[in-house]
Amino acid sequence: MSTRENNVQKRKLVPQKERIWIIVALMVSDFMLFWEINGLLQHSLAYLHSEQFEDTMKDFGSIARIALFFVLTYYVLLRLMKLRFLKGQINLKKWLSTLLRFSRRWHTPIAILAIALIILHTVAVFLHGFEFDFDNINGLLALFVLLPVPISGLFRYQRMDKKWHLRSGIAFAILFLIHSFL
Template identity: 75%
Template sequence: MNTRAIKVQKQGWIPKKERIWVIVAIIIAAAIMLWELRGLLQLSLTTLHSKQFEHTFKDFGSNARIALFFVLAYYVLLRVMKLRYLKGQAKVKKWLSTLLRFARRWHTPVAILAIAFIILHTVAVFMHGFKFDFNNISGLLSLIVLLPVPISGLFRYQRMDRKWHLRSGVAFAILFLIHSFL
């Protein structure tokens, strides 16, 4: 066993420098979910089927969309950094690398918060009434594809995912964009 594998084994599932922010994000996401679910469960049936409630679950989806655009920005910045025509642009590359470090640091905590808003959005849609139309089916498909993303993200920390985190994340991003904008 080489030293890299030994180091990966000793560090635990989440690297120490990211662990505190991941734990804080989990606590905040759990608090938001508990608070909002408690509020959703106290609503009357007439409120659940009103147009006003439709704005409520769309707000959960909008919050998730904003967070997911930030999460996906990490991959976009990685791709932009590899572009050939940036070879002579030292200032641009320095600025992009600063943005990339920021996006990398907050990628996982913001993704955890986005998943919390996605769960709230899903619960609220089912409370409102699930209809078999294109929008709901595309949302359900993107939710199903989202399920392996955080699990493969944990394996990504251990370098055991074989690019499944990226592949399932891209599949989710495509389905998410279809659900959000069509």
């Protein structure tokens, strides 16, 4: 590969084979955000402070949690592939590599959808009434730590992130798990 071809490939923000699914995920998440926020803003104040709305708010968070667990499986599988005891396990390693390819392919599109659900969950929490308790403060901290993750993910495609995507992702995962389960 010549230097010129290498420079052309570096200029692309997202690789060609992943671009279509990322664009589809962005379109679906934009539509979902517009549709749901528009729907949330049309409810009365009495409904926004009801238990039924609290269930809706928690549903956004629960669906985002499932999506984020799928996103995190990429790193778990990547770590499993590097373990020493798998050196002689050819069949298991082939099966894990198949799962790793699948999770890598869907890592970014599912992460985009999960971020949209997190935004919906955050908007719903503020509409319902934000209280300064451990759970909500921890959720806000997780949201602030989440902000650099997609940006560093774009740098990751260019191999310029110096592991910031992984580090900020791990910090987010820890805060997210605390927020979800405590």
